[in-house]
Amino acid sequence: MVETPDASPLGAPPDLRFRLDAKALALGSSFTFEVDGEYPLDLRACLEPIGTYDDVLAGSETLQIGGRTVRVIGLEDLIRIKRHLARPKDRESLLQLEAIKRLRQEEGLR
Numbered sequence: 592m593v594e595t596p597d598a599s600p601l602g603a604p605p606d607l608r609f610r611l612d613a614k615a616l617a618l619g620s621s622f623t624f625e626v627d628g629e630y631p632l633d634l635r636a637c638l639e640p641i642g643t644y645d646d647v648l649a650g651s652e653t654l655q656i657g658g659r660t661v662r663v664i665g666l667e668d669l670i671r672i673k674r675h676l677a678r679p680k681d682r683e684s685l686l687q688l689e690a691i692k693r694l695r696q697e698e699g700l701r
Contacts, residue, residue, distance in 0.1 A: 598624040601631060630657055640675045641668050666692055 598611045601623040609615070611624065620636035641647050641664075650665035664672075670688050673681040 597628065598626045598632065601625045627657060638664070638668075638672060640671060666695070 599607065599609050602625075603609065616622070616634070622634040624632045624634070626632045637643055638647055641650075647664055647668060648662065650668045651662045652665050654661055654663050656663075666688065670685065670692065673685040673688060
């Protein structure tokens with residue numbers, strides 16, 4: 592049996608009935624969920640300037656989050672997106688992401 596996370600639209604009232612399935616996802620192209628009451632999860636059909644899911648998957652990384660193995664956007668692609676968006680909050684996080692990249696390079700990691 593596969594355990595499925597409890598996901599609801601971020602900021603939704605607790606009594607909102609919501610079923611995360613293919614039918615619900617087909618109704619839009621951009622979603623933000625709260626998983627198990629604490630983990631944010633963004634689902635996007637396209638990420639500028641990277642592209643579609645297949646484009647993002649090519650540079651993705653595997654992590655353990657909340658006891659689950661998940662694929663997440665790769666650090667290089669996340670840096671590209673933050674540079675592209677150039678919002679104040681993105682510029683601030685870009686400094687942190689670039690520091691993480693340098694640390695990874697120093698440790699010989701991806």
